[in-house]
Amino acid sequence: MQEFIQLTVAGLAIGSIYALVALGFVLIYTTVDVVNFAQGDFAMIGAYFMVTCVLSWGLPWWLAFVISVVLAAIAGVVFQLLIYQPVKNRPRSFVPILIATVGASIFIEQAYLIMYGAVPYQVPGMFSVQTVSLGGITLYSQYLAIIVITAALVVLLSWFLEKTKTGLQMQATAQDPDTAKLMGIHTAWIAALVFAISAGTGGLAGILVAPVFNVSISMGSSIALKAFAAAVVGGFSSVRGSIIGGLIIGLVETYGATYISGSYRDAFAFIVLIVFLVFRPYGLFGEKTSDKV
């Protein structure tokens, strides 16, 4: 039983990381109708900001954490200005934007390879103690931190989206951008905000997972693939779906790696993805739609 609880906590923690990145996928997709294939790179960017703040500048963890999340969010706005804005009005803009985000992802990873090298960095976790004991069960403290911070962020983000005027404007822009403009909503500013939030949550995921996986150039893309699967499981249009999708992928991956085979750890996420694509392609919370041919 103890092992099962430990695995569940680990699965929820890893799932939270996927959920945070999936959240970014979903926010950008629902608001500006773009699948951002560089989403995982925001996790890497956040983690490398943490490396610089903690290891190079020697800042305290909390200060480094805040600075890194903010810088990741700013990187999202820069990304929106340099990658999304120039191609968004092209004819059949879905394809140019998609290719632009893939190209940007490759560029970002290579730029970081030049700046930081190929050797992974190890950054400290939130707590100096590695483990805590709760009710006789020993748990990894960073996992608990990941779960608590993700839960807090989801509550905060839900409040922002549902209770503030700016959050409602984001939803309105996602649902009908032309009518949003007629209401006086500055949709370009909303797009920038969405990229900032998505990059911020992605950066947060990278920072939180850095003590577990170490910081490397490839960390973003491996997280992004699982997060993409999580977003599909959740329906790709629902914040709630992306969180639950992330947690499902995290739990299935952790249980599968332990109880079936660790060699197939990465395969479990994609088995879940394939099962959903075959039997429920619109995900858990997506809407069933069809186009007339």
Place this chain on the structure above:
Amino acid sequence: MLKVDNISASYGKVRAITDVSLEVREGEVVALLGVNGAGKSTTLKTISGLLRTQDGSIHFQDERIDRLSPEKIARRRIVHVPEGRRLFPGLTVRENLIMGTSNHKVSKVDLNHRLDYVLEIFPDLKPLYSQLSWSLSGGQQQMVAIGRGLMADPVILMLDEPSLGLAPVIVKQVFKTIRDINARGVTVLLVEQNAHLSLQVAHRAYLIETGRIVREDDADTLLHDENLQKEMLGAGF
């Protein structure tokens, strides 16, 4: 107040309106009438900035606005209630109404006054406040759409086919509401196919055919014009 001078606009290579001119004065209800595809909605889209003009100019309160973005035009309190209601389906009635105030900063007290004002005009919306807008009937959606327009504190309210797809009894209510709104001092530019009811609430009207204005006259004159009645028989006369 609003002066449209010889504007033309196209969708791609297809010309939708040519040399359209019209004027709306403060306090008026002006109707733009025509059959489906005549260019009525296109004219409104060019005024609200959703569609760029190719020629001509649009002035509002002596300021040229035809190169401004839709957001900036909305901030000048030129409020466009689009065809088909276009509510935000995933937002509640109250949230849709609040979105109407996105064109200017509004205090909480002012927001509540504005919501009360809309409820005074559309008391039937009160019990629907927390309902998602996609679940409303066509008539209820139209009330929310006009209410959302009023939340923007419009100097001019442009209504695009507010009677479209509604039951006759609801259509009459909608036109009564337009008269009430105008009586409260809001200038209205009304685009409609239902010429008979439109001319009953309008002061003046323009007729548009295949993208060109073909006639301008007082609403009363047009209402009693037998030739027009014959021409517009298929369009609600």
